Amino acid sequence: MQVQILGHEREIDELRIDADPVTIREQVREYEAGTRDEFDLEITYPDDFTGAVMRAMTDIPVGETRTYGEIASALDSAPIAVGQACGRNPIPVIVPCHRIVGVDSLVGYGGGLDLKRQLLEHEGAPIPDER
Incomplete structure (x- = not known):
């Protein structure tokens, strides 16, 4: 399904979220409006490295960042593998890659x-600065 966020459309896999599309879109709108910091949605994570990275993403508090290397170190992996897993995140914004x-x-x-x-x-x- 498509969601609007900050003037952009993002595709999310609503089948990985235990909520109806109306609830998902409502929570995204609340996040955008600044009345919601965290999503209150039950997520089904993949049973693979991408799922492990997604779980690590959800542990990063609002207003903070982590580097690819920090996540890689926590998962005993490599930064490039973390970047690839971030690219496979099926529910961006909600799982904050x-x-x-x-x-x-x-x-x-x-x-x-x-x-x-x-x-x-x-x-x-x-x-951080853009390259």
Whole structure:
């Protein structure tokens, strides 16, 4: 399903969320309006490395970021593997892959770096320079 966020459309796999599309869209609108910091949706994570990275993403508090290397270290993996898993995140925004950044740059986001920057600004998170 498509959701609107900060003037952009993102595709999310609603089959991985135990909620109807109306509830999902409502929570995204509340997030965008600033009345919701966290999503209250039950998510089915993949049973693979992507699922492990997705779970790590959900542990990053609003207003904070982690580097690909930090997540890789926590999962005993490599930063590039984490980046690839972020790219496979089937429910972006709700599972906040935008909170994972390069060590000194804003890199990689399926919705484009403009949206990644907007989401981080919206949350008050530090934003590294773009390459």
